[in-house]
Every structure is written in structure tokens, then in C-alpha cells.
Amino acid sequence: MGGPLQGLKVVELSAMGPAPHAAMMLADLGAEVVRVVGPAPPVGGYDVGTHLQRGRTTVRANLKDPAHLEGVRGLVAAADVFLEGFRPGTTERLGLGPEECLALNPRLVYGRMTGWGQDGPLAQRAGHDINYMALTGALHAIGPAERPVPPLNLVGDFGGGSMFVLTGILAALWERERSGLGQVVDAAMVDGVSVLSQIILELRSVNLWNDTRAANLLDGAAPFYRTYETSDGRHVAVGAIEPQFYALLIDGLGLSAGELPDRDDPRQWPALEALLAGAFAARTRDEWADVFDGVDACVTPVLTYAEAAKNTHIAARGALSGSGRHVVAAPAPRFSRTASVARDPAGETDFETILSSWRAS
Incomplete structure (x- = not known):
């Protein structure tokens, strides 16, 4: 049996960042996704890599060509979902805005993925993950006392971005089952990151978190929730928050x-940290991994991506495959009756081939 979204038809207007990641996940879950790309990669940018394109068919289109634009409109009329990741107003100028698309297909779920959102004072401003995180307060909370450190682009682009547009699309599809109508999903990274921060906002509200970086339970200040360097210059991660786990750590x-x-x-945390750091510095990372293997002390080695693909648990789950610089993530989550599959890109085709297939199904 195919994935749980088998039969769902998605048109992805190719962009950079979280929109193609969301499209990849829709394809992993069984949807039939058609990527509409321009004649050439964007100036000053790049096309998404092979693995981020997985599971999709590609159609090339010059949207300034009326014939190509009509071809895309034909796909939209037959689709369940349209997904775009451009600045507000871009698709409207192309003739593929929500009003035009919903007129063609009232059942369409129109997913819009941006950093700042469709409205607000910054809606038309350029930005990246680091900027969206900065304005929400999340970036200020991450890193050592000296300066904030961006956590790759995982929190804004993908945690606050693609995961939220996916949630919105799936929610709108569920609502469509009752109303029979599609709608527009406005997913903004500043909104998503703010929602991801809710537990920290709650802790602040009861005076269990302050805005001084590296001074809180979960930001690396607590000696029992941070990383430590080992004798070989590598690191272990310690998350022994609960007393029973902490007791096993100390033992x-x-x-x-x-x-x-x-x-x-907390006033004694620096002294405790120094003692724990001295203990961890006495052995290598892998020696400590052996010490805590099978022990609920919440101590794990900090692995590189290449090492993670070889880890026994990750390998048993099949969460990563490959080696060295060619590591690929498996689809997630998993289902008891239906299969999510990371399919190779289906290659390029034309509008008529796709439409014939969709009409037949």
C-alpha cells in the first residue's frame, strides 16, 4: 500500500528554503507532487539538491509565456494543493495568486510559505532563518553568554517553516472534507518559531526563565543539561534533569x-560544572559512551552526521542511510498500515502527460 497521502495531487511552484522541504515530505507521505521550475536556476541562487527533490516530477515553465502559464493553471485546476514560497504578491503578479487559483479550483488548498508572513510592516523585506529567529526572541536565547548562535537553519526554516505549512495544509484538507471548499494557508516563520517557543514563554511567565543567555535550565547553564569535552577533543551530551537520572550520571x-x-x-552551578567537566575530560567520548551504555543517565555521544548514519540505533531505525558526505534522511513519521517511501525524483515531463494521468485517476 502507498503512503497515507496517496492520491493527493500537489503543485509545487519551486522556490528555496522550507517550501521544497515541505513538498519533499508530502511526496514522502505518498502525495503526487509536480515541481514547476523555471527555465534556469534563479540568479544568485541555486536549485534544490537531488534528495530534496525526491519523489517529485518536474515540469519546466516560463511563466511569462502565456502557453506555459495556462499549462500551470491546468495543473492547478486538477490539484488538491498548491504550494509556493515567494514574497507576498509574487504569485499574484504571475497570475497564480490565491484569487485566480481558487476561481479555477474552489477545493484547492493554497499553501503560502514566507518568513515574515503575508502582511505586516516587514512582509516585503528580505530575510533568512537567522533574521526571523532574531525578531521572535528565540535567537537571543540560544548560545553562550557572549553572543547568540544560530542553530543551523533548523528552527526557522524547517521547525517554524515547513512543519507549520504542512500542518496548515493537512488541517485545511481535513476541513475541506466538511465544507467542500479549499482555502489559503499563510505560514510565516516568525509565527512558527513563536509557537515553538511557547514552553520558554511559559517558563518566563512563572519566573523560571530569564532573558540572560546561558543562565537557564535548558540553555547550557545547568551542569546536568549541557555538553562536555572529552579527552580526545570530542563531546558528550548530558540531559540528566530528573534526580534519578542525575544520580546515575554521578555514579x-x-x-x-x-x-x-x-x-x-543555580549559584553553585559553576562549581558543579567544573567538577563534572574535570571528570568527563579523563576519558574519550567513546569510552564514556561505553560507560553509560544501557544506563538511564541521559548521556550520549555527540556524533557527526557521518557517524550518526553508522550508529546502531539510527541504523536499526533506518533513519539515515549513506556514509561520509552522502547521508540521506528517511521519511518520517511512520505508519502502521501505510508506507512512507523516499522515492527518487521522477524526472521531467510535460503538462499534458501530468494532466492525462491526473484526469485518469
């Missing part, structure tokens, strides 16, 4: 809990 390190500073007193 594994060969320390005496009664001789250590009070872990519940």
Missing part, C-alpha cells in the same frame, strides 16, 4: 553525590 562518573555542590542551587 557513572565515579563521583560522590554527597561531596558535590547542590545541583538545585
Whole structure:
């Protein structure tokens, strides 16, 4: 049996960032996704890589050509979902805005993925993941005391971006089952990152979090929730928040809990951190991994992407495949009756071939 979205027809207007990532996931889940790309890669940009294109058929179109534009409109009329990731107003200027597309297909779910959103003072401004995170407060909270550090582009682009446009699209499809009508999904990274931050906002509201970086439970300040360097210059991650896990951590390190500073007193965290750092520095990362193997101390080695693909748990799950610089993530999540499959790109075709297939189904 195919994926849970088998039979869903998606038109993706190719862009950069989280929109193609969302399209990849829709394809992984079984949807039939057609990528509409320009005649050439964007100036100053790049096309998405092979693995981010997986599972999709590509159609090349010059949207300034009336014949090509009509071809895309034909796909839209037969589709369930249209997905775009451009600045507000771009698709309207192309003749593929929500008004035009919903007139062609009232059942269409029109997904819009931007950084700032479709409205607001910054809607037309350029930006990247780091900028959207900065304005939400999330970036300020991440990193050492000296300066904020961007957590790759995982939080804004993909956590606050593609995951939220996917959620919106699926919710709109569910609502369509009752109303029979599509609608527009306005997914903005500033909105998504703000929602992801809700637990931190809650902690602030009850005075369990402050805006001083590296001074809180989950930002690396707590000695029992941070990384430590080992004797070989690598690192282990420690997440022993609960007392029972912390007790196993201290036991594994060969320390005496009664001789250590009070872990519940933030004023004593620097002294406790120094003692734990000294203990971890005595052995290599992999030696510590062996010490804590099978122990609920919440201690794990910090792996590179290449190492992660070889990890026994990751390999058993099949979450990553490949080696070296060619590591690929498997589809997620998983389902009990239907299969999500990372299919290779289906290559290029033309409008009529796609439409004939869609009409037949």
C-alpha cells in the first residue's frame, strides 16, 4: 500500500528554503507532487539538491509565456494543493495568486510559505532563518553568554517553516472534507518559531526563565543539561534533569553525590560544572559512551552526521542511510498500515502527460 497521502495531487511552484522541504515530505507521505521550475536556476541562487527533490516530477515553465502559464493553471485546476514560497504578491503578479487559483479550483488548498508572513510592516523585506529567529526572541536565547548562535537553519526554516505549512495544509484538507471548499494557508516563520517557543514563554511567565543567555535550565547553564569535552577533543551530551537520572550520571562518573555542590542551587552551578567537566575530560567520548551504555543517565555521544548514519540505533531505525558526505534522511513519521517511501525524483515531463494521468485517476 502507498503512503497515507496517496492520491493527493500537489503543485509545487519551486522556490528555496522550507517550501521544497515541505513538498519533499508530502511526496514522502505518498502525495503526487509536480515541481514547476523555471527555465534556469534563479540568479544568485541555486536549485534544490537531488534528495530534496525526491519523489517529485518536474515540469519546466516560463511563466511569462502565456502557453506555459495556462499549462500551470491546468495543473492547478486538477490539484488538491498548491504550494509556493515567494514574497507576498509574487504569485499574484504571475497570475497564480490565491484569487485566480481558487476561481479555477474552489477545493484547492493554497499553501503560502514566507518568513515574515503575508502582511505586516516587514512582509516585503528580505530575510533568512537567522533574521526571523532574531525578531521572535528565540535567537537571543540560544548560545553562550557572549553572543547568540544560530542553530543551523533548523528552527526557522524547517521547525517554524515547513512543519507549520504542512500542518496548515493537512488541517485545511481535513476541513475541506466538511465544507467542500479549499482555502489559503499563510505560514510565516516568525509565527512558527513563536509557537515553538511557547514552553520558554511559559517558563518566563512563572519566573523560571530569564532573558540572560546561558543562565537557564535548558540553555547550557545547568551542569546536568549541557555538553562536555572529552579527552580526545570530542563531546558528550548530558540531559540528566530528573534526580534519578542525575544520580546515575554521578555514579557513572565515579563521583560522590554527597561531596558535590547542590545541583538545585543555580549559584553553585559553576562549581558543579567544573567538577563534572574535570571528570568527563579523563576519558574519550567513546569510552564514556561505553560507560553509560544501557544506563538511564541521559548521556550520549555527540556524533557527526557521518557517524550518526553508522550508529546502531539510527541504523536499526533506518533513519539515515549513506556514509561520509552522502547521508540521506528517511521519511518520517511512520505508519502502521501505510508506507512512507523516499522515492527518487521522477524526472521531467510535460503538462499534458501530468494532466492525462491526473484526469485518469
